[in-house]
Amino acid sequence: MKKVISILLSVVMIFTMFSTVAFAEDGKNIVEYNGKKYDLTNKHPWIFVHGMGGWDKYGEEAYWGGWASSEGDVIDLFNSNGIEAYAAVVGPFNSAWDRACELYAQLTGTIVDYGEAHSKEHNHDRYGYDYTGKPLMGEAWDMKEKINLVGHSFGGHTVRLFASLVAYGDEAEIAATGEDTSPLFKGGHENSIYSVVTFSGVHNGSPIANLIHDSFFMTGIIALLNFAGATFGSEVLMWDLPMGHMGLTPKQGEERAKFSFSTIRTAVEAQDNCGYDLTLRGSRELNEKIKTVDSAYYYSYSCNSTNKTAFNTYVPIASNFAMFYLTSLYIGAVEGKTIDGIYMDESWAKNDGIVPYASALYPATEKDNAKSYEEAVNAGEKIEPGVWYYMPTMEGFDHFDFCGTIDYPTSFEDFYYTLVETINKP
Template sequence: MKNWVRAALLGVLSAAELLVSTVVHLGYAFYIFGTAVAADVASSLVDGLTAAVGLGSGGGVAKGAAVESEAEAAAALDGTVPPIVLVHGIFGFGKGRLGGLSYFAGAEEKDDRVLVPDLGSLTSVHDRARELFYYLKGGTVDYGEEHSKVYNHARYGRTYERGHYPFWDEDHPVHLVGHSAGAQVIRLLHQMLHDGGFDGHVGTSERWVLSVTSLSGALNGCTRAYIDGVRPEDGWSLRPLCLVQVCRVGSILYHWLDLPFLNRYYDFGFRHFAMSRRVVGVAGLLFGSGDRRRGGPFATGDWILPDLTIHGAARINARVRTFPSTFYFSYASRRSSGGGGGSSGMVGIHPLLFLRAMQIRRWRYPAGVALPYEGYRDEDWEDNDGALNTYSMTHPRIPDEHPSVPVVEEEEVVGPLRPGVWYYRIVEADHMTFVINRRRGGVQFDLVYDSIFHNCRRHAFRNAPPPPPPAANASESELTDPDQELVAAI
C-alpha cells in the first residue's frame, strides 16, 4: 500500500512538472514568434503609409529586408579578412528568419564581416554540419549517400545558387563560433573538411578554419537531455510521457501542415524527410512518424536531441580531433552549482531555465544502468547554466580529454597563444545570456562577445596577406593551394 501511494504521488508530481515545463516553453516560443509577426506587421503598415503619402516605395516585410541585407553583406566579403561565422544552437535560427530577429541579439554588428547561417533547428549535428558547408561554399546540400540511406531521408537539400563565402579555401579561411549545440556542429564540419567528405570539392582540409570558438557549447553532451525525456539506457529513444515528446509531436505537426506563412518565419529543418501533408497525407501523420522502416527523424534518431546526450557527444568526440593548426576558445557558462548556486546563484536566471537548473543540479544517473563513460561521476555534472552542464562546456573530455588551458582573466595568458589547445573560461551567466535579448545580457554580453571577436581578429591570423580570391566562376582544378603557416600573437 505504501509503495502504491508513493508511486501515485511521484506520478502526480511528474505530470505537474511536465505541465509546468510545457506551458513555460510553449509560452516563450509563442512570445518569440508573436514578436516576430508583430514586427513584420508593423513594418508593413509603416511601409504602406509611407508609400501612400509618397515618401517611399513601400512593400516588403522585415524578413525580406533581413534576407536582402545578408545577401549584401555576403557580397561585400572579398577574402582579404576571414569572416566570422556565428552558428546557432537548438531551436535557433539564422539571419532572415523570425522577421529579422537576431538570435545572437545583434552581436553580429560588432564586426563588418560576420555571417549568421540559418540551419535546421532540430536536425542532427551531421545534417547541420553539411548544411553549413554548402551555405558557405555554395551548391546543393548533400547529406551524404551512406548517411541518407541509413536514416532514410533524401540525399539532397536546398540549393545555394551562390555561397555566402564562395572562395572559402585554405588561403581564405573562416572563424567558426558555435553557441550551444552549434559548437558540435562546427567541430564536426571541421573534421569533415579534414576527411574530405564533400563530393566535387577536392582539397578540403582542416586548415580552411583558423579558429573554433564554443560559446556555452555542448562539447560533451548534457544531462538535461535525459531529464527532458531521452532514455539513458540507450541515449536516443524517448520516454512515453516527457517534454521531448511534446516537442516531437509539435514539430511533426508543424512540418506536416507545411504552411508557407509559417515556413517563412521558422523551420525546424526536416525538409529532407518526407513529412509534408502534400507527400504523406493524413495516414503519414498518424502512422508514419514512428515507423523506423518508413523513416522520420524521431523514429531513426537522426535529430539533435540524441546528439546532445552524453552518449551522443561521446560518439561525435570519438571521431572529431583537435587539430594542431587551429586555435580553440571556449566560454563555459554557469548559474547554478552543486555547492548551492555558485557565486551568482539563481538570482536573475532566465524563467525558461529556472526549474531545469535545479533539476540538473540534483539529477543522478539511474542505478543499474551502464554509465555513459568510464569514470563518470554525478558530482562533476552538477554545475550548470540551466540548459547545459558547465563540465561539458569547457573543452572536449570524453571519451578522451583534449589539451586545454583554463583562463581566469584574459591578462593571465602570457606570450603567444598556441594552436591545438582549448583556452577556456567560466563565466557567471545562464544559457540565454548571450542570445535573443542583448539588454538582458548586460555588461557580460559585451565582455564575452568583445573577447570572442578580439580572439578572431588579433590572436588567430596568418603571417602573410592571402592571395587574391579566385574568380567566382573558376573551376575546382584552377584554384591554387599554397601552404601558409598559422601564427598567434598577443
C-alpha cells in the same frame, strides 16, 4: 538657464564616455569604447551558428540578439565595426551531421549533400535544400579563405564536426561514392579553419537531453514537427524546418508534407536528430568521430547561473532566464547518479540552466589536450593551434547570455570586442 546648459553638457559627456569611436591607427581598425581601445582589424570572416531551436530573425528579434531582452545584435555589431560576420541558419532540430552539411552548402552556395553512407544508415534522402546562387557570404566559399567558426550551445557540436570534416573528411562517405563524394567529405582543407569558438557548448551532452530522448517526449516532438510540416509547411513561427529529406516537413518547392506515423517512427528509430546527439551517449559518439584540427585555434566559453545549497544540490540564481529554471533544478540534482555510464559528480550539477559545467569546458576526448587560457597567458605561454583553451567561467550568467543579453565585464560590446582581440591575437 545655466542649470539647463550644465545638465545638457553632463548628458553629452556621459554619452561620449560610453559611445563607440572608430578610427584608423597604423592601418588597424581601432575602436574606442568605454574609455578603452580595441583592435578590431578584420582578419577572417566570422560564421555564427545557432543552437538547438535556433533561427535567424523573427520580426525584429534576432537569435544573435538576445530576443526581446537584447542589448544589441551581435552580427550588426560586428559588421558596423568593419568585422565581416554572418549568421548561418541550419536545421534547428536536425542532427549535428545534417547541420554541418547544411552549413557547408550555405557557405559554398550548393545543394545540401548529407552523404550517401550517412543517408542510407539513417534512412533518409541524400540531398536537401538548394543554395545555388545564394552563398551566405555573397560569394561562394572556396575552402581556401580562412574563417572563424562560432557555435552557441548545440552549434558547438555543429562547428566542431564541420571543421573536422573540412579538414579530414569522412572515410565512409569516400568509400560509398568515390569521385561523386561531396568536397566536404573529402577533407584536405584544414588550413581554411582559423578558429573554432564555442559558447556554452554541450560537448559532452546534457542530462536534460537524456530525460527528453529516453522517454515518450522525443516521439511527441518528432510527431509535432511532422504535424507542423503537414499543416503549415516548412516555415513555422521563427523557424525554417529543413527536414524534407526525412519526410517530416515539405521538401524545397513543396507546400506541405504528409503526416505519417511510419515516417515519424522511422525518424525516431534513426536517431538522426539533435535530441539524440545531445544525450551523453550521443555526444560521446560524436566526440569519438570529431577530430580537432591541428592548425586551428580552439576556445570554449562557459557560464554558471547556479548556487550550491546545503543539500549538495545546485539551484538557479534569481536572474536566471525564466525558461531555464526547471531544467536548471533538474541538472542541479544529478550529483551521485550515473547516466549513460558516466558518474555525475559536482561538476555535472553546476550549470548554466541547460548545460552542465563539465560539458561546457571541452570534449571529454580532449581532456589531455585542454588547458586554462587564463593560466596559459599568465604563464607567458604562446597560444598554440590544436589545443582546447577554456576561458574563465562567467559566474552569474546563464545559457542565453552569449546571444546578446550579456553584461560582462561591463557591457555586451566589451565582451565581443575582447573576443575579437583574443581570436586575432595568435
